[in-house]
Amino acid sequence: MAKESAISKAFAATFVILTVSVIAGIVVMSIFYSTQIAKMNPTPRPPPQSTTTSLPPVIRLPKNLIPQRYNVLLQPHLYTRITEVVNVTSPNQTMVFTGNSTVSFHCVLGTRAIYLNSMDLAVSDPVVMNKDTNERIGVSSVENHKDESNFLEIQLNDALAAGGNYSLFLAFKGEIRTLHGMFVSTYVEGSPAYEGDESTERFLTATHLEPIDARKVFPCFDEPDMKAVFDVTIIHRIGTTAQGNADIRESNNFDDDWKITFFHPTPKMSTYLFAFVVSEFASTNSPTDGRVKIKTYARPDATAAGHTQYAANITEKILKFYESRYGIDYEQKKLTQIAMPDLAAEAMENWGLVTYQEGSLLYEEGVSSLLHKEVIASLIAHELAHQWFGNLVTMKWWNEVWLNEGFATYESFFAVDHVEPTFQLKEAHIMSNLHAAFEQDALASSHPLSPPRDDVQMIYEIYDMFDSITYCKGAAVLRMLADIVTERVFTKGIKMYLSDFSYKNTDQNDLWECIQKAEYEDGGHTNVATVMNTWTKQIGYPVITINTTNGEVYQKHFLFNQSLESGLWWNVPIRVMSNTPKSSLIWLVSSDPVRKDEFISKNGEWILANVNCAGYYRVNYNPENWERLLTQMESNPHKIPLMNRGQLVDDAFNLARAKLVEVTLALNSTRFLRNEREFIPWESTVRNLEYFVLMFDRSEVYGPMQAYLCEQVKGLYNFVRNDTDNSQVPTDHSLQHSQITAIEVACSNGLPECLEMATKMFANWMNTNSTNKIHPNLRSVIYCQAVAAGGREEWDFAWNKFQNSSDTSEKDQLRQALSCTKKIWLLNRYLGYTLDPEKIRLMDVASTINYIAKNVAGQALAWNFIRAHWEYVSQGDAVMLIEGVTRRFSTQFELDELKRFATDYNLLGRVVQQAIEQTQVNIQWVSENKDSILEWFESETAL
Known part of the structure; x- marks a missing residue:
């Protein structure tokens, strides 16, 4: 535990005055209901939580109190620079x-407990106040529940009406x-950003609250459907700047050490979107029409x-693309983006204050790969889509977080x-997402995209929802729906959805209803919800499964373990086509086989x-049709659409x-590659053969x-060899x-x-020890193969370059x-370095260990290492x-070890179940x- 800095008496006195002012100055907001709830008995308190019972705790808040507005004052006491070292440690x-x-709330059901x-x-x-009468209500007890509910229970002397x-x-x-809640991030800064100052470590503080960490920063109704307005004040060190969700209203020096920044009220939003950053960062302005101020912050030298x-x-x-696409302007007057040296997620869509891992936002001409622009553009597009899908319109509970993440993923394709x-x-991107x-x-x-709400209650169950099903399947089924009703009707429906539910919370039925309305208005007859x-x-x-001899088609649940x-x-x-490019849409609406003329080969x-x-499904054919398709792939592949x-x-x-x-049959499908130049078929083949590599490289x-x-690769390699040997790249982006x-x-x-x-390329760099002539696009793969x-x-040369580089893209490639x-x-040795945050940042520990585990020489080492150091590496x-x-x-031995590991550390999440199931599938398949x-x-x- 770090020592707490002392607060001057003058500051303490002013703090008290400010606190009183905050209480007195809260703006009253009322929520009116069409149906008045008359006299009712006070809400019973949730059942007591027992640490000895096997029953899960009640972790959802009662809905008797509806928050309207928060006035939040926060003061991080962090120093941005270490100015005096008391001792080494x-x-x-x-x-x-x-x-x-101070949270203002409306009572919809009488209660003696908050x-x-x-x-x-x-x-x-x-302090509890009746805002209608300005009377104080006595508090009889305050208790913080010691279970996953994190309830703060405040018992009152008199009931709220x-x-x-x-x-x-x-x-x-x-x-x-x-990394979580209010967290610290560090970086090294020096001249020329701070003239005359030697390079030294800097500190900043920021927040990352999704999904349920706002409660670690201030007491709140920390559920997504309990939206409110936030009035925020930050007290921070002089020399730093505070950024928040909303624009700054006023910022003044508080005394010789502190500055106080007041922000305009936020839109009505969920607690997980609350955010602030206090730093010494510098900004770059975006060219804009002036309606929305857009600034991108990073380390001053960057x-x-x-x-x-x-x-x-x-x-x-x-931003303009989305405003035009949805017909709704971005809500706020400013949009701030910050490249964070440390961040738990790759990015976070906090309303008006989007945070990114700096490696995913910064681009250095001549050092960053040209392809890194794809990462930056895709990530910004994803997070800005959230300003509508998630921030403006939010899911009611975490069981339907796909309404946020699936939409943001899907919309980023177009942006x-x-x-x-x-x-x-x-x-x-569509293919990568689908696979x-x-x-x-x-x-x-x-798990289903939209599981029952009761299935997503515990903390680990909420975190489990942030996976490829939510993001990737969510986007895939939205794309399928757009194909069914047409993209034009789909876009019309989501415009209704965003307009009708602005500042509200939804479930998927609300989305279906809006798209259904657009479908009917367009003369369509698809029952969207069904x-x-x-x-x-x-x-x-x-x-x-399609038999092209007799036209029979049927469906079956696809599982790797078909014995289930x-x-x-x-x-x-x-959608089906033959040698001719014309396609038609056919529905299969039961598990019984049916016959369709469109599926008969003529x-x-x-x-x-x-x-x-x-469509979000796989297709199997009779052997004759498979042979025809694979023959076409070898002889003239361009007759088959690229994605297919x-x-x-x-x-x-x-x-x-x-x-x-x-x-x-699967292996036969790779023969066409010796003449294939397009990236999508090659990517699909390499990714699928990676499974064979993992199963058989020992x-x-x-x-x-x-x-x-x-x-197989000689044709493609020779096609690009002239560029490669001269450390150049093709002009075509896909190539x-x-x-x-x-x-x-x-x-x-x-x-x-x-x-x-x-x-040779790597050796030339080592010999010059300064000028790196390897093209930025090729560095990642050349570095790896040379090492x-x-x-x-x-290895030592690469490690030295990693330690001394200030470019995040270069560091990621070297790492x-x-x-x-x-x-x-x-x-x-490299695994040991992951235990030292001075060598490998905590946020990079998992990916670094996974890189090592991907290497056949490092697999067993990585597995033994995480078991020996789980408490640290799992952070x-x-x-x-x-x-x-x-x-x-x-192998059975590996399966037994995995089960023992899960038991030893009481790992309950879905990812462990999936790892066990996948291992069982692998054993049988091999x-x-x-x-x-x-x-x-x-x-x-042998041919």
């Missing part, structure tokens, strides 16, 4: 914050944390070097395509279903994993597999991705000319490359760690397919 830093809050949320706060001085308006004042003190310029240039374009049309990213959802949703331990509920209220997705019984079925829209033509992958070329490979491999087709299958891939794929596949599978190129082929000298070495002792991202480190598990896979690769390489 105890500098004069303090990690404490103090403050007070329940709100508070966690790890020392709460004092409660239904229909009355009241306020609650509380003073509090808490601890500034790491801002001075222009690293925020790309983000600043595209932000208003994205990036608008602001950077030459990137041609929409199709690639991420498919992978998790093929497990029986998946169709979509089959995709959102149950787990998984179907595989559609499932009677689920979906309303399936099937004169030996191939049939292709799910044109452009608009990638999807045919993905379907074949995953159908083989589920034992619905022979594994040799066995005799791996040698023949490498030899086969080496032959830049293909170039990286070619190098990665060629080098990792031992193509001699690729390894020679990579090691993998090298030894200690290459990943360091995990590529095949030297076990170096990997062990970053425990879900990512479990997913990454267990991906290669395919035992059944290893011999035939080895035989196939050996026969192919």
